[in-house]
Amino acid sequence: MTPEEFRQRGHEIIDWLADYQAKISDYAVQPATQPGDVKAMLPTVPPIEAEGFDRIIADLDSVVLPNISHWQHPRFFGYFPSNSLGSGILGDLVSSGLGVLGLSWQSSPAVTEIEEVTLDWFRQMVGLSPAWFGVINDTASTSTLVALLCAREKTTDFSLARQGLQAEPRPLTIYTSTSAHSSVEKAALLAGFGRENVRMIDVDSNFAMQPAALEGAIDADISAGLTPCAIIAAVGGTATVSIDPVSEIADIARRHGLWFHIDAAMAGNAMILPELRWMWQGVEGADSVVINAHKWLGVPFDCSLYFVRDEPHLLRVMSADPSFLQSQADEKVRNLRNTGIPLGRRFRALKLWFAIREQGVSGLQARLQRDIGLAQDLRAKVEATPDWEVIAPVVLQTVCLVYRPKSVPSHRLDDFTRAWAHAVNVSGRAYITPATAAGHWMVRVSIGAISTDAEDIEAVWRAIQQTADAIVPGFS
Ligand SMILES: *Cc1c(COP(=O)(O)O)cnc(C)c1O
Numbered sequence: 001m002t003p004e005e006f007r008q009r010g011h012e013i014i015d016w017l018a019d020y021q022a023k024i025s026d027y028a029v030q031p032a033t034q035p036g037d038v039k040a041m042l043p044t045v046p047p048i049e050a051e052g053f054d055r056i057i058a059d060l061d062s063v064v065l066p067n068i069s070h071w072q073h074p075r076f077f078g079y080f081p082s083n084s085l086g087s088g089i090l091g092d093l094v095s096s097g098l099g100v101l102g103l104s105w106q107s108s109p110a111v112t113e114i115e116e117v118t119l120d121w122f123r124q125m126v127g128l129s130p131a132w133f134g135v136i137n138d139t140a141s142t143s144t145l146v147a148l149l150c151a152r153e154k155t156t157d158f159s160l161a162r163q164g165l166q167a168e169p170r171p172l173t174i175y176t177s178t179s180a181h182s183s184v185e186k187a188a189l190l191a192g193f194g195r196e197n198v199r200m201i202d203v204d205s206n207f208a209m210q211p212a213a214l215e216g217a218i219d220a221d222i223s224a225g226l227t228p229c230a231i232i233a234a235v236g237g238t239a240t241v242s243i244d245p246v247s248e249i250a251d252i253a254r255r256h257g258l259w260f261h262i263d264a265a266m267a268g269n270a271m272i273l274p275e276l277r278w279m280w281q282g283v284e285g286a287d288s289v290v291i292n293a294h295k296w297l298g299v300p301f302d303c304s305l306y307f308v309r310d311e312p313h314l315l316r317v318m319s320a321d322p323s324f325l326q327s328q329a330d331e332k333v334r335n336l337r338n339t340g341i342p343l344g345r346r347f348r349a350l351k352l353w354f355a356i357r358e359q360g361v362s363g364l365q366a367r368l369q370r371d372i373g374l375a376q377d378l379r380a381k382v383e384a385t386p387d388w389e390v391i392a393p394v395v396l397q398t399v400c401l402v403y404r405p406k407s408v409p410s411h412r413l414d415d416f417t418r419a420w421a422h423a424v425n426v427s428g429r430a431y432i433t434p435a436t437a438a439g440h441w442m443v444r445v446s447i448g449a450i451s452t453d454a455e456d457i458e459a460v461w462r463a464i465q466q467t468a469d470a471i472v473p474g475f476s
Helices: 003-026 053-067 086-098 109-125 140-155 182-190 211-223 246-256 267-272 274-280 311-318 349-383 410-427 454-475
Strands: 133-137 172-177 198-201 227-234 259-263 288-292 304-308 388-390 398-403 433-437 440-446
Touching: 003 053, 086 349, 109 133, 109 304, 109 349, 133 140, 140 172, 140 182, 140 227, 140 259, 140 288, 140 304, 140 311, 172 182, 172 211, 182 198, 198 211, 211 227, 211 246, 227 246, 246 259, 267 274, 267 288, 267 349, 304 311, 349 388, 349 398, 349 454, 398 410, 410 433, 410 440, 410 454, 440 454
Parallel strands: 172 198, 172 227, 227 259, 259 288
Antiparallel strands: 133 304, 288 304, 388 398, 398 440, 433 440
8 A cells, every 4th residue: 555545545444433433323232143154254265366445345344343242332231341432542543553663662762651651640540659660561361460470489589590480399379369350360370370279269248358268268378388479359350340358458468478469450440530549448558450441441452551569570570681672772761571471562552642631531530430320320220120139339330230030930040140131132232241249140231331321221221121021931
């Protein structure tokens, strides 16, 4: 493409995306796609001759649009909000368009310095003290893996410089709760701790980690000759947005000299609202925190913010300095490759920088407050309806509910719950996620698409009730 062709095609694509945004509520939230449908529409071999760009754009309408789930749809209430502000989309486009790689400060200075400044803005936005240093990773899974690598090397006094974990005299143990995200256990496995050394601490009736049980497990492991290494707490657990008691856990971590990582992947964004910072009171006692700005805040996926207090330790664990990447500026700059796993660095800071500036902190705060208000409206509706129940505190934008009609026997409730959730999703009227909490199925309504308003909350609640009532006879 010449620059002129690029200009023309670029305008077409932006128009196409703007049209999509304008008419998104006309689509069924979830496509009727069956496994293999999309592959069957595509040639099995690549084109030998160039195809016209018109044909590529046409396939967006015929192949892509009919077969995607519409995450930006006003009645998308699945998983968690991963909403895309226009300014964030454009920031991402600029990142690709510039095509620069931050291998080192020298390889493209603005990549590093805009990231440094934007992360420091974000640190201030969520009320973390200047003791914290932040970088961007792809996902929380990566950020938590890096946290556990840092923990492992702290506890073993840099076993990686010797024979690694394989030569440790005693197994290292990790502590998290049964409400933790699956990425925590995965990180522990990838970091070499082994499943048998991961303790899943019991939770209370609000699905929060029980500090007494945590302390008991640590003491038991010490008595058994093991070496406790790290605690991972959730501020905003996945299923119910449960809040682990950060202050008490920080005390336990300090007493035992353990690394303390906070997984605030989704809920951490809400810390831009000072009135909600009770949720992670005691955070200054942690060693690392992850917040996904691509969840709820509105920065397009992927943009996971990883904050640590001990930057030199992070650098010591993650550094690699091959000769071809050394430069005369190294004494005076940060080389962010030494904070994470990949060498190459995308200019991800642009989309965060664009979004914060275009919205202002107050704009971002207002949108989160709107979603929190909508969640309270839905909670009130559910609680006011006989046989419906909200099963977990609604602290942010997720409402977890169950329906227990008297005619459905309790041993069939789990199947009933999954069945009506599935039926709502198949209807295309709204998209919701069934999940388990305390061993039983419930349904999460996760609010936060940018286009969602009060009418959409009415609509999902109507769709849920009508769909569930229609299948009650089949389970009675
Ligand atoms: C979404 C989520 C994760 C995983 O996020 P990725 O960025 O997709 O790896 C981890 N923990 C919590 C609490 C989450 O909500």
